[in-house]
Amino acid sequence: MSSFLKTVDAISSAFGVVAALLVTSAIFVVCQMVVMRYFLNESTVWQTEYVTYVIVAATFLGSPYVLLTKGHVNVDLLPHYLPPTPKKLMAIFASVIALLFCLILAWQAYLLLGEAIEGGWVTDTIWELPLWIPYLPMAFGMALLCVQYVAEILAIAFDSRDPAPAIDYPAERD
Amino acid sequence: MDPLLIGIIAAIAVIALLATGIPVAFGLGFVSFVFLILFEGFGSLSVVAETFFAGIGEFTLVSIPMFIVMGAAVASSPAGKDLFEALDRWLTRVPGGLIISNIGACSVFAALSGSSPATCAAIGKMGIPEMQKRGYPDSLAAGSIAAGGTLGILIPPSVTMIVYGIATETSIGRLFLAGVLPGLMLTALFMAWAIFFAWRSGYDFRDKIGSFSWRQKFEILPRVLPFLAIVVGILYVLYGGVATPSEAAGVGAFFCLFLVAVIYKIVQPKKIWEILSSSTRESVMILMIIGASALFAYTLSSLFITQSVAEYIAALDVNRWVLMGMINVFLLIAGFFLPPVAVIVMTAPILLPIIINAGFDPYWFAVILTINMEIGLITPPVGLNLYVINGIAPGISLPTILRGALPFMLCMVAGIILLCFFPEIATWLPEKIMG
Numbered sequence: 001m002s003s004f005l006k007t008v009d010a011i012s013s014a015f016g017v018v019a020a021l022l023v024t025s026a027i028f029v030v031c032q033m034v035v036m037r038y039f040l041n042e043s044t045v046w047q048t049e050y051v052t053y054v055i056v057a058a059t060f061l062g063s064p065y066v067l068l069t070k071g072h073v074n075v076d077l078l079p080h081y082l083p084p085t086p087k088k089l090m091a092i093f094a095s096v097i098a099l100l101f102c103l104i105l106a107w108q109a110y111l112l113l114g115e116a117i118e119g120g121w122v123t124d125t126i127w128e129l130p131l132w133i134p135y136l137p138m139a140f141g142m143a144l145l146c147v148q149y150v151a152e153i154l155a156i157a158f159d160s161r162d163p164a165p166a167i168d169y170p171a172e173r174d
Numbered sequence: 175m176d177p178l179l180i181g182i183i184a185a186i187a188v189i190a191l192l193a194t195g196i197p198v199a200f201g202l203g204f205v206s207f208v209f210l211i212l213f214e215g216f217g218s219l220s221v222v223a224e225t226f227f228a229g230i231g232e233f234t235l236v237s238i239p240m241f242i243v244m245g246a247a248v249a250s251s252p253a254g255k256d257l258f259e260a261l262d263r264w265l266t267r268v269p270g271g272l273i274i275s276n277i278g279a280c281s282v283f284a285a286l287s288g289s290s291p292a293t294c295a296a297i298g299k300m301g302i303p304e305m306q307k308r309g310y311p312d313s314l315a316a317g318s319i320a321a322g323g324t325l326g327i328l329i330p331p332s333v334t335m336i337v338y339g340i341a342t343e344t345s346i347g348r349l350f351l352a353g354v355l356p357g358l359m360l361t362a363l364f365m366a367w368a369i370f371f372a373w374r375s376g377y378d379f380r381d382k383i384g385s386f387s388w389r390q391k392f393e394i395l396p397r398v399l400p401f402l403a404i405v406v407g408i409l410y411v412l413y414g415g416v417a418t419p420s421e422a423a424g425v426g427a428f429f430c431l432f433l434v435a436v437i438y439k440i441v442q443p444k445k446i447w448e449i450l451s452s453s454t455r456e457s458v459m460i461l462m463i464i465g466a467s468a469l470f471a472y473t474l475s476s477l478f479i480t481q482s483v484a485e486y487i488a489a490l491d492v493n494r495w496v497l498m499g500m501i502n503v504f505l506l507i508a509g510f511f512l513p514p515v516a517v518i519v520m521t522a523p524i525l526l527p528i529i530i531n532a533g534f535d536p537y538w539f540a541v542i543l544t545i546n547m548e549i550g551l552i553t554p555p556v557g558l559n560l561y562v563i564n565g566i567a568p569g570i571s572l573p574t575i576l577r578g579a580l581p582f583m584l585c586m587v588a589g590i591i592l593l594c595f596f597p598e599i600a601t602w603l604p605e606k607i608m609g
Contacts, residue, residue: 020447020454023239027431030240030424034417048233051420055239055461056231062458071455072197072462073513077555079195090194097191098200104207108223138227 001154008151009068015144016065022058026051046127053134060141064148091156099149106142113139175213178486181479184209188520198516199462206466206473213477222469229468230461233420234340239457240423241331244404244430245287246453250445251434253401254283254296260394262304263386270369272308273318276301277368280322281361285329285405286430290551294323294562302567310372312570317578318368320559321585322361324548327514329357331408331426334514334547336419337464338540341471341522346419347412351604352537353544356589359599360545363585371581400433413607460515467519474523484527494532495594498542501525502590505543509550513558517547541600542590549586552579 033047066072074094079087113135115121121131184205191201203226210218248254258279265271265278276297284293298319305315327334330350339346408426411417417425431449434440440449474480487497508517529539551559554576563575593599 016451016454019458020450023243023454023457024450026236027240027243027424027427030236030421031428034421034425037421038417051236051424052231052233055236055457056227058239058454059230059458059461059465062454063462066455066458066462067197069455071459072199073459073516074195074197074201075192075511075556076195077511078193094194094196097194097204098196101200101204101207104219105203105223105226108219109227111220112223112227134231135223135227138223 001158002160005151005155005160008147012064012068012144012148015061015141016068019058019062019065022054022061026054026058029054046129049123049125049127049129053129056134057137057141060138061144063141064144067145067148067152088156088159092153095149095153095156099146099153102142102146102149106139106146109135109139109142177478177482180209180213180477181474181483184474184479192512197462198512199459199466202463202470202520203466206469209473209477218476221472225469225472226465229465232340234336234346234418235461235464236420237336237346237418237423238333238460239453240420240427241288241333241336242453242456242460243427243450244423245289245292246449246456247427247430247434247440248283248286248401249289249292249296250449251438251440253286253397253434253438254279254293255300256394256397257283257401258297258300258304260398263391263394266385270365270372272305272310273314273368273372274365276305276318277322277361277364280319281325281329281357282402282405284323284326285331286401288326288331288333290323290326290548291558291562293326294319294559295566297322298563299566302563302570306569310377311375311578313574313578314368314371315578316563316567316570316575317580317582318364320552320557320563320575320579321364321582323559323562324551324586325357325360327547327551328353328360328541328544330354331405331419331423332544333460334518334544335540337460337515338518338522338543340464341467341519342526342536342540344536344540345608348537348604348608349540350409350412351607352541352600355599355603356541356545356593359592360548360586360589363589364582367581367585397437400437401430404429404433463516464519467516470520471523480524480527483524484531487528488531494534497528497532498534498594501528502542502546505546506549509547510553511556512550513556514544514547514550517550518543535597535601537604538593538597538600542593545586545590545593549583552583 036042116132122128187205261275279297302315335349339349408422411422
């Protein structure tokens with residue numbers, strides 16, 4: 001089982017890197033767009049849509065990594081004061097509910113992706129980006145998030161990970 | 175079933191589920207799914223993926239990761255320390271100059287980083303020991319930084335305001351402007367209280383530290399002024415109607431990364447990677463909540479809950495200020511437990527129609543809401559700033575920090591009351607500049 005956990009963690013971390021790269025690319029494209037629009041007075045075709053969808057892609061692809069590093073904000077007041085066993089049970093309960101949400105959204109995202117491919121949907125701009133491209137990271141990211149949640153639940157159940165969410169203070173950044 | 179009753183059950187379900195420690199985004203999303211399935215059948219699920227996607231897929235939202243990168247770049251550098259030192263060197267002869275430097279540095283850094291905990295950490299690391307060294311009480315040193323840090327979500331550019339703007343479809347440029355004077359007002363209130371408290375506890379304002387030479391005063395400016403220029407530049411392009419928030423934020427992020435590389439030599443791939451990956455984590459977290467709240471808002475409105483609650487409140491015909499008082503208490507309680515972004519996206523769709531019905535200005539209300547969220551940041555149980563201070567100043571106990579922060583919380587309440595009597599504090603500047 002620990003090799004399963006390690007593999008899942010590694011995949012999620014890899015997509016965390018992808019997400020950060022996508023965000024970085026958005027910074028450069030925004031700057032390029034500003035130069036084109038305001039300094040060269042040229043019109044831009046693809047930039048607005050690119051940065052919008054790249055941030056969406058980063059959100060979905062980065063989400064499993066954020067779960068792995070306990071970055072999805074929650075209210076941990078009640079779990080904090082519970083004794084170890086109820087705390088563990090509650091963490092498993094919360095994770096199962098979250099997994100259910102992710103499963104439904106992943107499933108619906110796949111249906112949407114299929115429709116977009118079959119219908120040949122494109123965005124209603126001059127760029128005419130096929131819509132399956134921005135939908136794909138949603139379907140894939142949510143599926144990976146489900147797998148990460150399964151790993152999370154197994155890890156908590158078999159005590160290989162502390163159910164208490166780590167609080168990431170920016171003070172610890174440096 | 176009566177939509178109002180469904181609404182109450184939904185609210186209880188959200189609170190109960192979030193109490194288990196489930197991530198806010200997934201908890202909200204799950205409750206939305208359950209209510210859609212229960213009241214509209216499984217077929218209604220066919221829109222959820224598109225709704226979630228559309229909630230995040232908006233050009234304006236690109237400004238959120240951009241501003242976060244900008245803040246993280248600045249926070250990773252010693253810019254906060256320099257800002258504090260610059261103010262201290264220039265204000266050393268002014269009575270209470272150190273207090274003014276501390277809170278002033280907080281408000282400027284807050285504008286740059288847009289993050290309350292990052293501001294507390296950046297200014298507090300230098301400011302708290304310095305205040306202790308010059309004999310100020312521990313509680314005041316900790317409290318003033320904790321409170322100063324909260325200005326980050328009010329003074330523009332502010333991620334919290336962007337989220338409000340998107341949730342309520344109001345102009346982000348105008349929201350930013352609305353936050354300027356109230357931000358300065360709170361800064362002044364904080365300073366006034368801190369100086370009064372120090373004076374009352376018999377503090378001798380003649381500083382024990384000698385003055386600084388002009389050379390010292392000037393040599394620090396080149397490290398501080400470029401960052402100030404970025405904030406001023408961002409505000410200028412936004413209000414001049416030159417660029418959209420996302421464009422301003424993207425260019426701001428680029429320049430901040432560039433400046434920390436030039437001024438502080440932060441060029442090592444590892445450090446840059448830390449900035450980018452920590453900002454990505456934070457953005458993903460916020461955007462997932464925004465996506466889930468789009469689902470939640472869709473659910474509430476397709477079950478007619480939003481409309482029914484607004485109608486119900488309007489039919490009550492209570493005095494609008496009693497209503498505002500109740501909304502404030504509600505927001506305050508929500509802010510005690512939840513981060514600002516979550517409170518805004520969850521409550522804005524319900525509250526905004528009520529606010530507008532009662533004749534309040536949505537921009538003025540954004541400021542009121544934000545100050546309420548600021549209070550939540552320095553009050554237990556989840557007052558993030560308190561724990562940050564506790565982390566950077568281990569010598570000061572949590573109860574002392576709490577005692578120090580309490581009067582500043584009252585300053586914020588006083589600020590809200592002032593804003594109720596003089597709404598112009600928030601509405602005058604946007605009116606003047608944007609018409």
